[in-house]
Amino acid sequence: MxxxxxxxxxxxxxxxxxxxxxxxxxxxxxxxxxxxxxxxxxxxxxxxxxxxxxxxxxxxxxxxxxxxxxxxxxxxxxxxxxxxxxxxxxxxxxxxxxxxxxxxxxxxxxxxxxxxxxxxxxxxxxxxxxxxxxxxxxxxxxxxxxxxxxxxxxxxxxxxxxxxxxxxxxxxxxxxxxxxxxxxxxxxxxxxxxxxxxxxxxxxxxxxxxxxxxxxxxxxxxxxxxxxxxxxxxxGELRPAMTLESALIAIRDLKAGEPIGYGGRFVCERPTRIGVAAIGYADGYPRQARDGTPIAVGGRPTRLIGRVSMDLITLDLTGLETARPGDPVELWGRTVPAAAVAEASDTIAYQLFTAIGRRVSRRYEEA
The missing domain is CATH 3.20.20.10 (Alanine racemase)
Structure with missing residues (x-):
């Protein structure tokens, strides 16, 4: 590929x-x-x-x-x-x-x-x-x-x-x-x-x-x-072996009451800054992930908001005012435990790992 x-x-x-x-x-x-x-x-x-x-x-x-x-x-x-x-x-x-x-x-x-x-x-x-x-x-x-x-x-x-x-x-x-x-x-x-x-x-x-x-x-x-x-x-002595990461590709500011994504599952309760990251269920990110599923932007914790789509996800940038397009987004790895994502998605880490799609390139690293 x-x-x-x-x-x-x-x-x-x-x-x-x-x-x-x-x-x-x-x-x-x-x-x-x-x-x-x-x-x-x-x-x-x-x-x-x-x-x-x-x-x-x-x-x-x-x-x-x-x-x-x-x-x-x-x-x-x-x-x-x-x-x-x-x-x-x-x-x-x-x-x-x-x-x-x-x-x-x-x-x-x-x-x-x-x-x-x-x-x-x-x-x-x-x-x-x-x-x-x-x-x-x-x-x-x-x-x-x-x-x-x-x-x-x-x-x-x-x-x-x-x-x-x-x-x-x-x-x-x-x-x-x-x-x-x-x-x-x-x-x-x-x-x-x-x-x-x-x-x-x-x-x-x-x-x-x-x-x-x-x-x-x-x-x-x-x-x-x-x-x-x-x-x-x-x-707890184990070390995560995979970091799945993407990047912010867009940022939007929405008013209170605005819905996000397919089906409008998440509705902003207040003026909300959202980020869009380049990953979706076609890449192996679980479509069933709930609002609140943990994510990190630039090493800082945040959450998924809105339904996962084929190629994109939306996330909450409230409190991350310095976030910019291009900033790294960790889906799971050393900051976000894969087990926490799995729990929020009603699945197990085994399935997260084995569902990674062919569009996701692997990079092998030593310490």
Missing amino acids: SRSARPLRARIHLDAIRHNYRRAQSLAPHSRALAVVKADAYGHGAVAVARALTGEADGFAVACVEEALELRESGIRGPMLLLEGVFSPDEIALVDRAGLAMVVHCREQLDWVLAARPSRRLDCWIKLDTGMHRLGFCPSEFAEVNARLAACPHVGERVAMTHFARADEPDHPYTSVQIDAFERALNGARIGRSLANSAAVLAWPQTHGDWTRPGIMLYGVSPFAGTGSNANLEA
Whole structure:
């Protein structure tokens, strides 16, 4: 994509990503950590993020073989796990050539692995459904599945894994239920263990096992709601990895009673100075963002007023009399937490990051 003159970009702070990965490692010092870079590294750019973590990360996790091959073709080496496994038996040849590990979560995948004729031994992660109820074998199936893979001469390392449904609620008992179901299924089996996502890395140290899988925490966002838990104190050590910024392109002065934008959702209660910034829902800014959603202009806090349109937003410049067209507007980043924007938009930071549109250029920065 050619460089655009439109003043809109996502600045990706590679030093922050390394810091956050090291934080995950420090919280689980006896575990290896797969950096989760699926969905284009949660919108941060998988190739650039993986390169920044090369030499630091114990390995990487992606959703599918296409994501893995992009990294391999960009020179990223080391362990790499397909979190959804393969979608057809033909993909096992790609797994073999690229030196990937794969999740096995169903009977079809198990049969494909056992019938394969790879040139090397295939590392397989056995996924158990302990209560998430998306993917995975029933816990009662583990012994059989593990035995069949163990007896297969072309299967290499085996790891048992599960995924938590409510680890981001540190006081909820459901995670303990899942942990118990996992351990009962393994019944002391000598096999690697991987349970912990970002929330579990922070809040459930008993789940750290042999491999952790930090995801959203790599990008500087707490997986927890609110600010009261010890886990959030730990998450406070994270550094935002993306600053999404635009600029003021117009300023208007409106009288009391004047509506702003589509549908006139916001009506000025007093004479109001408004700014217009070059970003909209086509760029990934959430259309459902409410009036009052935090924004910063020139590092000073203000708020969204009026409905988000395809290419533009309007914001309150009351108290920012020195603001001028061209001044930087931070949508989220080091001044405006992405989690605060997500909360004001009835969504989560994961969706904000992964919804960034193709018109937003990325700029990669070190400290």
